[in-house]
Amino acid sequence: MKDENKKSKMLSIVKEKKASDISTYIIVATAWAVFEILIANGMISSHMKGLLVPMVYYAIAAVGLNLCVGILGELSIGHAGFMCVGAFTSVMFSNIFAETFPAPVRFFLAMMCGIAFAALFGFLIGIPVLRLNGDYLAIVTLAFGEIIKNVINALYLGYDKEGVHASLSAPVVLDAETGKMLINGPLGVTGTPRDANFSVSIVVLLISLFIVQNLMKSRDGRAIMAIRDNRIAAESIGINVTKFKIYAFTISAAIAGAAGVLFGHSISTLQSTSGNFGYNISILILVYVVLGGIGNIKGSIIAAAVLYLLPELLRGLSSYRMLIYSIVLIVMMLFNWAPSVRDFRSSMWMKIRRRKEN
Amino acid sequence: MALLEIKDLTVSYGMIAALKGISFEVEKGEIVALIGANGAGKTTTLHTISGLLKPKSGQILYKGNDISKVPGHKIVQMGMAHVPEGRRVFPDMTVAQNLSMGAYTRRNKKEIADNLANVYEQFPRLCERQNQLAGTLSGGEQQMLAMGRALMSQPEIILMDEPSMGLSPLLVNEIFSIIEKVHQNGVTVLLVEQNAKKALSIADRAYVLETGNVIMEGKASDLLNDEKIHKAYLGE
Numbered sequence: 001m002k003d004e005n006k007k008s009k010m011l012s013i014v015k016e017k018k019a020s021d022i023s024t025y026i027i028v029a030t031a032w033a034v035f036e037i038l039i040a041n042g043m044i045s046s047h048m049k050g051l052l053v054p055m056v057y058y059a060i061a062a063v064g065l066n067l068c069v070g071i072l073g074e075l076s077i078g079h080a081g082f083m084c085v086g087a088f089t090s091v092m093f094s095n096i097f098a099e100t101f102p103a104p105v106r107f108f109l110a111m112m113c114g115i116a117f118a119a120l121f122g123f124l125i126g127i128p129v130l131r132l133n134g135d136y137l138a139i140v141t142l143a144f145g146e147i148i149k150n151v152i153n154a155l156y157l158g159y160d161k162e163g164v165h166a167s168l169s170a171p172v173v174l175d176a177e178t179g180k181m182l183i184n185g186p187l188g189v190t191g192t193p194r195d196a197n198f199s200v201s202i203v204v205l206l207i208s209l210f211i212v213q214n215l216m217k218s219r220d221g222r223a224i225m226a227i228r229d230n231r232i233a234a235e236s237i238g239i240n241v242t243k244f245k246i247y248a249f250t251i252s253a254a255i256a257g258a259a260g261v262l263f264g265h266s267i268s269t270l271q272s273t274s275g276n277f278g279y280n281i282s283i284l285i286l287v288y289v290v291l292g293g294i295g296n297i298k299g300s301i302i303a304a305a306v307l308y309l310l311p312e313l314l315r316g317l318s319s320y321r322m323l324i325y326s327i328v329l330i331v332m333m334l335f336n337w338a339p340s341v342r343d344f345r346s347s348m349w350m351k352i353r354r355r356k357e358n
Numbered sequence: 359m360a361l362l363e364i365k366d367l368t369v370s371y372g373m374i375a376a377l378k379g380i381s382f383e384v385e386k387g388e389i390v391a392l393i394g395a396n397g398a399g400k401t402t403t404l405h406t407i408s409g410l411l412k413p414k415s416g417q418i419l420y421k422g423n424d425i426s427k428v429p430g431h432k433i434v435q436m437g438m439a440h441v442p443e444g445r446r447v448f449p450d451m452t453v454a455q456n457l458s459m460g461a462y463t464r465r466n467k468k469e470i471a472d473n474l475a476n477v478y479e480q481f482p483r484l485c486e487r488q489n490q491l492a493g494t495l496s497g498g499e500q501q502m503l504a505m506g507r508a509l510m511s512q513p514e515i516i517l518m519d520e521p522s523m524g525l526s527p528l529l530v531n532e533i534f535s536i537i538e539k540v541h542q543n544g545v546t547v548l549l550v551e552q553n554a555k556k557a558l559s560i561a562d563r564a565y566v567l568e569t570g571n572v573i574m575e576g577k578a579s580d581l582l583n584d585e586k587i588h589k590a591y592l593g594e
Binding site for chain 1: 410441447451504
């Protein structure tokens with residue numbers, strides 16, 4: 001009798017997981033519909049409208065980071081660096097081919113370009129670092145994020161009929177007629193077509209969700225989670241640990257790159273400043289992941305949306321803004337992680353379910 | 359030709375030599391026990407054979423091929439399974455999921471299903487608890503699960519690291535009778551144990567390890583009656 005109870009409980013957990021996957025898509029789609037209706041009826045301020053795209057790309061970055069931290073179990077504090085790579089490579093692509101392709105095609109190709117470069121950097125970092133066990137990835141990604149941000153901030157890059165000119169110290173001199181400046185040092189990239197809007201961003205978010213949630217259910221995903229749960233046991237059943245770690249980390253970096261592409265195409269002037277891609281931003285994304293629940297993809301999205309909008313919505317309270325923000329952080333952390341609250345939550349769920357059954 | 363032959367194997371952790379040139383062999387169809395005290399190098403030996411550690415020198419011949427440089431995940435595909443020390447199950451997966459992870463290297467669905475039926479037959483307790491999370495099993499059940507998971511890769515030889523660790527005497531007996539059953543089904547067993555008396559009672563042959571060297575070898579029944587072994591390892 002007892003065993004049977006357990007069995008049905010387990011089965012319901014499996015079912016719940018599937019339902020939770022679908023509910024994530026529904027939440028995102030509903031949020032999209034609500035905001036679109038608000039915009040269409042003019043019920044949203046232009047300031048608020050400007051926050052929607054950043055909210056979505058931080059949610060995408062959080063989904064990517066959750067794959068790394070929650071599913072793979074490796075800490076990365078340099079995901080802003082991958083966003084930076086994705087943003088700059090894609091923005092340069094859009095600038096070079098501004099007249100060559102129609103906007104949707106150009107943006108699609110720029111997206112692919114940004115994702116590919118972010119994935120490449122993730123792969124290259126993963127090869128040496130993910131062979132090791134421990135916190136090395138955190139240290140190396142922290143350094144990577146800072147280095148890539150500072151290098152791009154100092155980089156002057158342009159081309160003319162004589163070829164590509166690049167310098168890390170002084171502005172490059174280009175042929176006046178045929179020359180085109182790509183990255184102008186600290187001034188960054190200017191004149192990018194603003195191809196990223198709220199709906200496109202939501203589509204990218206749905207695609208990254210689809211990739212991560214299906215990966216978790218696949219054979220490869222189970223191998224990745226087995227590595228997280230117990231590396232020695234995973235190796236002893238024949239899983240190539242290093243290969244799967246690099247595989248998951250590369251996808252994670254690629255998703256962060258996609259977030260960066262949206263970042264780059266939502267503003268016309270992109271600069272590699274600390275405010276855009278510094279380690280504070282990496283930590284911010286990590287905060288979304290941790291408070292949303294490590295390994296909980298839906299949680300990451302909700303946390304990113306709430307925590308991104310909150311400080312902006314509280315602007316009216318001026319000096320109390322950060323105070324309220326930090327209180328919300330603490331409450332969310334308790335809600336998700338304090339053992340007694342978790343017990344309380346699960347007992348409430350049980351009660352609700354029992355009532356439904358009756 | 360022996361199924362598994364270890365020649366002059368040395369392994370070190372940094373400056374510290376854990377194995378100082380050990381040699382032994384396992385014939386097909388045998389149960390061979392490696393016994394010895396803490397720090398003798400038993401677990402190091404198993405980890406090196408299954409590719410989790412790389413040897414400093416020496417050879418590991420499996421069916422005549424040197425596997426000392428083959429990575430661990432490929433060794434599983436060659437038909438060698440490893441049950442690691444301390445019941446390393448995947449706590450957040452169910453029993454059934456743990457077992458299907460054990461068949462990770464196998465692709466043939468029918469074979470996997472047959473293996474699963476076999477494992478459930480050998481471990482009825484696991485069958486009862488198919489849908490329970492592995493982390494909530496008792497110590498003995500987790501050990502059974504770790505063994506069942508290793509069997510899912512359909513190994514020719516299975517390396518077992520301290521299967522009796524932390525179990526009650528009653529459960530130790532159960533685990534050892536399962537090892538004998540596994541052996542009767544045609545799997546060669548290399549067993550590492552601190553419980554020397556139990557290990558020697560089911561093994562064909564045994565090697566005694568002390569601080570990285572093999573100091574004695576012989577038939578298990580002879581070692582069981584050896585006076586020196588009695589004093590050092592059987593506590594009489």
